[in-house]
Amino acid sequence: MPGACVLVTLEGTRPLLVEIQALVDGGGPSPRRLSVGLERDRLAMLLAVLHRHAGVACADQDVFVNAVGGVRINEPAADLAVMLAITSSLRGKSLPKGFIAFGEVGLAGEVRPAPRGQERLKEAAKLGFTIAVVPKANAPKKPITGLTIHAVERVDEAINIVRGIG
Known part of the structure; x- marks a missing residue:
């Protein structure tokens, strides 16, 4: 389904997979930004970074x-x-079946590592996910069976990878 991406987050010390849904629709004179389960200010920042660093x-x-x-x-x-x-x-356009992503995005468009990245990736593979886009610093040294990992340094790289595999 277009607008859905699975995230590997942490609930305490356990990796947890959560679906993030987004809907972008034609706005009027003053477009709305609404988020449920995510800080609204963070959403505004991410939209600004998307515009500035990924076009x-x-x-x-x-x-x-x-x-x-x-x-x-x-x-x-x-x-x-x-x-x-x-x-x-x-x-x-939907993201590929079996796709997950995680990583902090900075104001300059850089993708920063997430804590316990290896655990997140192993949990995703265990649950049958096959494609991951993650920060370069979270890329495993050894391959994880069944999981194709795309390691990125910038948000525009991540978007280009998704366009290429989607």
Whole structure:
């Protein structure tokens, strides 16, 4: 489904997979930004970074983001999954089946590592996910069986990878 991306987050010490849904729709004179389960200010920042560093403009669009199941996401490692869900909705194209993403995104468009990245990747592989886009610093030294990992340093790289495999 366009606008959906699975995130591997942490619930205490356990990796937890959460679907992030985004809907980008034509806005009126003052477009709305609404998020459930994610800080609204963080969403505004991510939209600005998407525009500035990836050329993805949503300024005249309503943007809605939801963490499925009522989960509250309090870690910045959700940034990359949120951005990929937004671009998926904007393009009207689903992310590949078995796809996950995580990573903090900075104001300069850099993708920063998430804590316990190896555990996140192993959990995703264990649950049958096959494609991951993660920060370069979280790329495993040894391959994880069944999981193709795309390690990125910048948000525009992540978007280009998704366009290439989607």
